[in-house]
Amino acid sequence: MPRSEPIKAVRGVRDILPADLPRWRAAEQAARDVGHRFGYEEIVTPVLEHAELIERVGEDTDAVAKELYRFDDRGGRNLALRPEATAGVVRAYFEGGLNQGPQPSRLYLIGPMFRYDRPQKGRYRQFYQFNVEAIGGAEPALDSEVIELADAWLDEVGLGDLRLELNSIGDAKCRPAYLERLKAYYRPLKDQLHGECQLRLERNPLRLLDCKVPQCQPFKKDAPRITDFLCDECSAHWTSVLRLLDAASLEYVLNPYLVRGLDYYTRTVFEFYPGGASGQQDALASGGRYDGLAEAEGWPATPGVGFAGGVDRVTELMPIDSIPAKPPLDVLVIPDGDLAIEAAEVARICRAVGAVAVDYAPKSLKAKMRSANKLGARWVVLLTPDEAKRRVAQLRDMSSGDQVELDWVELPTRLA
RNA sequence: GUGGCUAUAGCUCAGCAGGCAGAGCACCAGAUUGUGGAUCUGGGUGUCGCGGGUUCAAAUCCCGCUAGCCACCCCA
Known part of the structure; x- marks a missing residue:
């Protein structure tokens, strides 16, 4: 009789339920389509990394300093759940020998990231990113390419009304x-x-x-602006990026206060916000160039540029018409009586041509019909003990209400 | 890490000058002597988030904790 407290989800994480999954899949599919269209290949890297990899490249960011999920495994290794993807993708680029193929290596990744911060709308401890990285190329055209890719993704999911903010933060020289x-x-x-x-x-x-x-x-207004103090190389890169974006008809606003706190970020930085919003905490995607990152990880110095898009935030804003309807159940088999074996066999036969479920519950026929209606089944196959013995069943068209008796073996052709 | 609001049935919530725990929806059953969508009728034991305190008496007042939402910080 004593009942214990039900165990709920871990704080700040959430389930993506079947009803939400269509919009989720639509966002992911758009990411894969756009990535493919731009010549990027998918990569999957582990959620676990050595804590040192993450810490070395992000010591001063909140994501690492205050929000890192860190723990020792049973072998005493100090591990972390990745708070972002780039560090791991760059590691995989070298470990997997992608640095020896054609450059740049164009990669994208979709997966969960983890940050131990306080949950809030559009912000979870386990959240999902669409990550795009072009590693091994320093050309400004790659900067504009990933920006254009981000824009194309957001446009693909119906978020055409965007604000793109841009800045350059120079490099180690300037x-x-x-x-x-x-x-x-x-x-x-x-x-x-x-x-x-x-x-x-x-x-x-x-x-x-x-x-x-x-x-x-x-005090910001009169502070010196870094774009006024770029070295010749950074300056040339910067103007080149702007020219490329203009040529791509991408609108942007220059934001001299847009920065990255880390040394390995160089030159271009950018963020995408939803068009109508004025808030600062609703970035849909952000990224930039990180020419110093590979070296910070202990690999040969290698330039790279990329961005991270927030799948959770995008799915929350996606307009309803870009979400495909969920695929309906084609057939519900309703045994009337203790006919589990027979009903399962009928379902097996019907699965040759469609999605088939069986209602095994010991409840009234009426209740089962109601379930069939709510599930959106196009057909119901009714089975009584007598019919089962004769290996026939009633096939009912749920939209018209028409019902005919058929041999089981005839079902697939009638359903197809 | 900081602040505000919240926590009562499977879900959404009402009940809070302290005095027997409620509604809608959902679900199940019946009206329809075994056939869905409409209508009507019937069906509610739920640690009132957890722990402590005040009181004759606490869902209600006080404290702590946990969780959710929202905002700050910061980011996706």
Whole structure:
């Protein structure tokens, strides 16, 4: 009699139920279609990685510093559930020898990521990303290519109304000098910044630019802009990317405050937001160039560019008409009486031509018919003990109500 | 990590100047002497999220915890 508390889902994770799956599959299929159309190949990498791989490439980000799922396995290895895909894809690129094939390697991945943050709308501890990476090429055309791919995906799922924000954050050659300039600008204002920004000033000054705390806002306007201080190479890359995007008729807004907090990010950074929204916490996709990432992982220096799209967020915004209807059940077999063996055999016969389920429940015929109706079955096959003995059944067309008696062996041809 | 709101039947929720636990939907059955969709009738024991406290008495008031939603931080 004493009952225990039912065990519920882990905090911040959720089930994708059958009713939600069509829109989910539509988003994934669009990703695969678009990826394929752009010449990208699918890759699957493990959800588990060495914690060190993740930590080495993301030490200063919230995703790694505060939100990493980390644990020791039974062999004492320090592992992590990936909070993003790029680190693992770059690792696989080298370990799998893709660096020895034609370059760049064009890859995409769809799968779950994990972050231990506080759950909220459009934000889960296990969430799904569509990841696209072009590794082994430094050409600006690849930057615009992945941006165009992201745009094509979002367009494919019916989210044509978008805002694309763009910036360049330079590279190891020009960024240090810019950061000194930025620090020099902010130092006299330090006392007026909020606590975390005061720390950022020396540790990670770029992040001062995307701070959203009201008291820090007034100073941004006159802060030096990195795009004014790019080295010749970065500058050429930047103008080239913009020209390519113009040629692709992709509209964008330059956002000098769009940054990435990590050293291995270089040059182009971008984010896609839904068109109508004004909020900052609803990015649908974001990415950029990461020419320093491979080296940070201990591999030979190799350029790369890519983006991550949020499948959870996209499915929540997808318009209803881009979601295919769920495939209906074709046939429900309804035994009337203790006829499990016979009903299963009839179902087996019918499965040659369609989707068939059997209602084995010990309830009234009326109730079973009601189930058939709710399941959307096109046909019902009714079976009484007498009919089963004669190996015949009643085939009922659920839309017209017409019903005929047939031999079991005739069913497939009548259903086809 | 911070804040606000919430937690009662399978689901959505009402009940909260403390006094016997309710409705709709869903589900099951019947009206229809074994055939779906419409209608009507009947069918409710549920640790009132968990733990503690106040009280003669707690779903109701207080504290803690857990979870959900929303926002902040940050990101997908």
